[in-house]
Amino acid sequence: MTSATPRAGHYARAAALTGALTVLGSLLGFGRDLLLAATFGADTRTDAFLVAWMVPETAAPLLIEGAMAFVLIPLFTRSAANGQDLRPAVTATLPPIALLLAGAAALTALAAPWLVHLLAPGIADPDLAARCMRLTAPTILAFGLAGYASAALRSRERFAAPAAIYAVYNIGIIACTLTGHDRLGVLAAALGVMIGGLAMVAAQAPAFARHVGLPGGVRPVAVALPLAAFAPVAVYTLLRQGQVVIERLFGSTLGEGAISHLNYAQKIAQLPMVLSLALATVTFPRLARHIAARDAPAAARRLAGDLTAAAVIVLPATAALVVFAPEIVAVLLQHGAFTGADTAATAHVMRLYSLGLLGQAVVGVACRAYFCGTRPSRFPITAMAAGLAATAVPGGPRRTPVGGGRHRAGQRGRDHPDRGDPAARPARRAGGRRRRPGRGAAGRALPRRRGGGSGGRVAGPNRLQRTEPRRRPGGGPARGGARVRRGDDHTIRGADPDDRSARGRAMRPATAPLVLMYHSVDSCAADPLRVTVSPRRFARQMRWLAAQGWRGVSVRELHAAHAAGEARGLVGLTFDDGYADFVSRALPVLLAHGFTATVYVVAGRLGGHNAWDPGGPRKALLDARQVRQVAAAGMEIGSHTLGHVSLPGLDAAALGHELTRSREVLGELIGTQVTGFAYPYGHAGPREVAAVRAAGYSHACAIRPSAPGGWHALPRTYVGERDGPARLLAKHVRHRLRWRGPW
The missing domain is CATH 3.20.20.370 (Glycoside hydrolase/deacetylase)
Structure with a gap:
């Protein structure tokens, strides 16, 4: 009992430090996204960069926080618990892993044009995307080394350096974009991704050398990498990242800027989930020790605490993101080349993303328990495959814009005289067909209505409200137009707002x-x-x-x-x-x-x-x-x-x-x-x-x-x-x- 309090205090301090550095990294990530939006907007350049960014986006969850951590942390934790020196294990495992990662990076750079065509067949500038991808390909090696160092340091209960890697990564991107965008354009951001990845390795090198030890100088031990365990974890992680690939695959066919809108919405919406997973990362070595010791009650308590913490963080954040999506996007991104139309499209997508935050956070926390033991379960893979199918099947047949994307028919959005002035653009029906705006009592155009027939959506800055036709008792539509479902600040069409009867008060807008x-x-x-x-x-x-x-x-x-x-x-x-x-x-x-x-x-x-x-x-x-x-x-x-x-x-x-x-x-x-x-x-x-x-x-x-x-x-x-x-x-x-x- 006397040692429990200092140990609990150690983990509390580690959680606080990790949380603070994670928030710093996320804030710098927001600064990075804000800079990219203000500098390049949401057009063919950012779409090309974001297709190339799928390389580090896939490598990061696989090699830093995903498969690499799930496999190496339990391995290193068992060695540390037995009082063994980690250098022999490092000497045996790090060189072959680095060689394998270097080969994967070189292969990705060589195959960049083919990968661009595979991942985004409808992108407007595939050559620019391929050039960006060649610059981002070295992150496979850099992220792998950073993930290896993070796993080893966390097994030694050293959390500061691993938690700081995303801060230095984003600093690298921001610095390169600021200094090189005039000469290199969006290639400066891609170069920043590569430099930021190398900075992640450099930030952990001193702590790794001091607390773990560099390879060499000792006799390597026979450490068999648990590839049988690595494969399910890798498949799970790739399936999870596959949702982003599917979204951008479909987004490349929706018009200029659609990929960018999806990316910006995802980056903002994921912040609460990232914070909850960062806190769970601190407790992951303890969970691994409990499972290795077959202490099921302690492991269950640890997992329940992590799930509770995730819910406490994610649920209030989800409510805020749904209610204030346009305002949040406008404050964070609407500067420079990022227009009001981009804000509206990004906010609509962000609301949809936010509804799945709790599920994503729960899966991210719970799956760690499956991959700590000697026999990884098939259940996380099955669950993630079902989620990928749920992403792919509804989006595949129609590929119609959801919240954004400028169609390529005619002039591009950036060259159109009405771009950036939502009031000046004609309304569109679903699928992009134009219609004349309605006219109000004063003879001026009323807000645009999307969707045809007697039902549809009324577009506004805060949310899309669904209208539905009035029905006669026999089932047909009644006269008098559509009835609007009650919401925050609208009335039933045709109602007198000053009707002081009980019915009139019920129909009055809930918000002035x-x-x-x-x-x-x-x-x-x-x-x-x-x-x-x-x-x-x-x-x-x-x-x-x-x-x-x-x-x-x-x-x-x-x-x-x-x-x-x-x-x-x-x-x-x-x-x-x-x-x-x-x-x-x-x-x-x-x-x-x-x-x-x-x-x-x-x-x-x-x-x-x-x-x-x-x-x-x-x-x-x-x-x-x-x-x-x-x-x-x-x-x-x-x-x-x-x-x-x-x-x-x-x-x-x-x-x-x-x-x-x-x-x-x-x-x-x-x-x-x-x-x-x-x-x-x-x-x-x-x-x-x-x-x-x-x-x-x-x-x-x-x-x-x-x-x-x-x-x-x-x-x-x-x-x-x-x-x-x-x-x-x-x-x-x-x-x-x-x-x-x-x-």
């Missing part, structure tokens, strides 16, 4: 629509009230919205789209107070993106200034001519009362006058009915909401209403000068969490 609140767009040195966004920042914010696949719309258009069940991909844009700078600063940017917005005008102060803000900068307001100009440009004009007064401080008569007279003034000015309202200062209680509804407005915006008001007290998200992409993303997440439920 996202509406952004602006005031002035101008250059302003001193703005203590923070009502001003600079033109440059505003333009960046609108570009970011478009890059996410969102379309900014007026509240009137958002209201109509929600009533029709067509609000996916829409975000409301509002501008309070009706500042004159809207015409010169904001309007051109909105029109350039095809956006609309609602401008809330103080009807009794046309052509004046913001006298209600004595502590802020003096700003001119829209005059009558400018209000008509804004309306003619397709923007909605809404009321912000006559004098920008706080409504809760008014008596009933004054309240009614502010609401009705401002609506009349603006309606006469623009020649159409005014249906939108915004509460000055965001002050909206139950009395004010009821008065706005009674005055004839169909929708109204607050900020944080004091009582649920539905479409007559929409909550809004303030946007200011400091809000870049990360803050906008955080505010979007906060909005979804804050306004989930009655609003």
Whole structure:
């Protein structure tokens, strides 16, 4: 009992160190992927590189964490447990293994063109892929030596150097890409893979020489490599990696960028699983000792603990990846050449990957128990073969795009004028056929619908929702279009969002629509009230919205789209107070993106200034001519009362006058009915909401209403000068969490 605590503390420290270094390696891996995405995007170059990257991707699980570890760790652990020196075993086994690996690397380099044709028959640039593969082929030798050293060091309970190998590997790729992409293009990344592999060996060499010993100088012992044990482990590992090969085989036929989207999605989704397997790696020597000693209860407890730890890590991460897939991909990858269209495709694929994370983690942990004994079981191989078949069979016959891939018919995506502007591209039916977008109540295109007939998917930035036809009792489709299944933020088509009956409340969106609140767009040195966004920042914010696949719309258009069940991909844009700078600063940017917005005008102060803000900068307001100009440009004009007064401080008569007279003034000015309202200062209680509804407005915006008001007290998200992409993303997440439920 006295030695148990220090030993438990040793393993705890080893687990913490391994976890920290694994996280560092994963973060550098994210940095590597982010750099590749920003530098090369998702096109034929990255597709060629990723086909070549299948060599190290296959070698790594086979030679570092897979078959090599499963066979050598039990072998070395038994020797260490018996007090034997490992150098004789190293002298007997390392040279023939290195010779075999060198031959495999040379053969791969020579056969690179044939392998490219076999693995990706539809790739656009097979010559570039073959050149990249020749550069990555030496990783077979490098990874094999790194895996050998890792197994020997772990059997000696030395975990730091083996855990650091992925960090140095990614540093090599990042350094080569940064320094060589101008001259070598994507070949610089392939060269970095080779250099990173050599760095993995170099990082472990000092610890290996000190704690294990280099081969030579001792008489080798007769150590028979357990090839009978190695073969099942190798088959299992290759079957597991075969899923990636199958995906890229099919991806090569889906169009430019599809392989890249699959790769980026997989790399992000696998992080929780990699962390759980890294922690299990620390305890693997203990599991091997328990099994070698035939201590079944201890082995079962160790395995149960590893499975529990994997579930604790993977399950919450899966939920986060599914819910916030577009936001995660955008923050990590959407920079430089990686566009909003690439983000949408990658996020959709990542959601599908995430659903299988727990199963992959459980298999990765549990299979270690089968390969520790003298007779490896056939069950892991059978399970992995079934998984490979499940990957290959559904994807084989159709090979239709799932989430991404630009078709090669006509111009390539990078040369197409609409690339990167999802709102400008026509919608596609399944299989790539184009169709005209639907039109909303305001006469503008509604979000794109994928899928034909009475069913299909409505595409948006957050998820794809499935629609299904209404059915008559006899089984045929009923009139009135499709019924949309209830989800996070949509209603049943045709429902009145303001129906206050129990049925109306049940059909109300579970999350309030996202509406952004602006005031002035101008250059302003001193703005203590923070009502001003600079033109440059505003333009960046609108570009970011478009890059996410969102379309900014007026509240009137958002209201109509929600009533029709067509609000996916829409975000409301509002501008309070009706500042004159809207015409010169904001309007051109909105029109350039095809956006609309609602401008809330103080009807009794046309052509004046913001006298209600004595502590802020003096700003001119829209005059009558400018209000008509804004309306003619397709923007909605809404009321912000006559004098920008706080409504809760008014008596009933004054309240009614502010609401009705401002609506009349603006309606006469623009020649159409005014249906939108915004509460000055965001002050909206139950009395004010009821008065706005009674005055004839169909929708109204607050900020944080004091009582649920539905479409007559929409909550809004303030946007200011400091809000870049990360803050906008955080505010979007906060909005979804804050306004989930009655609003």
